[in-house]
Amino acid sequence: MPTHSLDALFPRWSTEHAVAAVLQNDRIQALTPAAAQAGLLPDMHSGTARGMAPQALLRVRDPAAERRGLQQALLCLLRYTPNIAMLGPHTLALEVHASLDLFGGPRALWRQVRASLQGLGLNTSLAMAPTAQAAWVLAFQASERRRRVLGLKALRRRLDALPPEAMPALEPWLPWLAEIGCRTLGHLRRLPRKGLQQRSHPQLMQSLDAAYGLAEQHFTWLQPPEAFSRRYDALEKLEHVHAVLAVACRLAEQLCGWLQARHHAASRLEFTLHHEKGRHARPPTHVGLALSQAGWRPDDFLPALRERLNRLALDDHVIAVELSASGTQPRAPVSEGLFPEPAQWAAQEHQLLDLLRARLGDDHVLQPRPHASHLPERANCWGPCQAAGGAARPGGLPPSLPAGARPFWLLATPVALNTHNDRPRYQGRPLRLVHGPERLESGWWEDAGHQQRDYFIAQDALHARYWIYRQHGTLDAGWFLHGLFA
DSSP: OTTHHHHHHOTTHHHHTOOEEEEETTEEEEEOHHHHHTTOOTTOBHHHHHHHOTTOEEEEOOHHHHHHHHHHHHHHHTTTOSOEEEEETTEEEEOOGGGTTTTTSHHHHHHHHHHHHHHTTOOOOOOBOSSHHHHHHHTTOSSGGGGBOOSHHHHHHHHHTSOGGGOGGGGGGHHHHHHTTOOSHHHHHHSOHHHHHHHSOHHHHHHHHHHHTSSOOOOOOOOOOSSOEEEEEEEEEEOSHHHHHHHHHHHHHHHHHHHHHHTEEEEEEEEEEEOOOGGGOOOOEEEEEEEEEEEOSHHHHHHHHHHHHHTOOOSSOEEEEEEEEEEEEEOOOOOOSSSOOHHHHTHHHHHHHHHHHHHHOGGGSEEEOOOSOSSHHHHOOEEEOOOTTSOOOOOOSOTTSOTTOSOSEEEEEEEEOEEETTEEEETTEEOEEEEEEEEEEEOTTSTTOOEEEEEEEEEOTTOOEEEEEEEOSSTTOOEEEEEEOO
């Protein structure tokens, strides 16, 4: 991240063309192109800079803001590999050899990593090489095509043509290399190794060998935090849902990186939308996203998140968005069998249920919750569809009932049927009894009274089937329609 110090203090400097600079020890440490055009120079004293460009924005370097930006990038990039190390104060190295096939090859992985970093609003220079030191060197090249080398032989030819200034590890020895006429890394490699080690430092040759793949380089991999909680403070007030959605999606992608690194999955996300503080303060808005199946990939969260936030009505503008994940759990190991498991087949069903619940509301997506009763209208109960960890779905019909003996669609209130020649009729068509009777007697201990019914499966001339019953044990018994078969 070559402009990380500027990005931390002036997030919009590249789009607004701001005349801005970062100060360290009262001298300019980093500056924008517009500031350079105004006459400012690196290492210039702040007083001189204010005299030359009174309109310039000068701010003291903020290491805490830079650390937050690095952690933001780290959480996002953990989606692609758990092995991430720091090569310098503003440089992250990703070991992606084991991730190439998973993400579709080097070029596809390059595009996905670049899109993720651009989504964070960070100005980055991405490079890819067989070694970390070589990738660090290539990241300073202006042309993007020259920042990606996959073969070790092609890498060595590319490095031989670069000047020593391109390798950050050689910075302490640049004046001495210039004095001895070493203009490229290829010249440096052709110098006698023993004499070069005696006149410089072993670290010089170690860095050079590591870049060319002649020596192994060991890293200390960065570890994700134990718990995930991220807050994004907006640069300006968010007044529309689509702006809040963009921020929420960015935080969700960081959560996916954290989950991927810890091999966990989350079934519930909690978004907190902070509003104005002070005299016109309002309590924050809490938005929960519950999933029927725990997920860890962006596609597991983003569709339902978009539907959930698109239904949200903002009472006031938003100044910050905070995300925390509750209900995380270790991920189940991936099956190594040849054929997919039924649980994998059910994943699309769970995603569809999440979309419906987010779009229609929890109370409008129901699942059966049977009650222990012989009367169908009492046994057939419905309740809100629960997320992961809820009650298990009820099973099928009891073994004593024949297949197809109960209809899929049960009417809330039985409908009285007309009769002609003692045959029930529905919508003017006579019904023929094809199966039954099934006698149900229950409720003699309740205030509603004793129910005595004989249920039949009936069929009309169009071969549509109905579930009907008649009361028995009474003189004025009538026919009633109680259910429809699919």
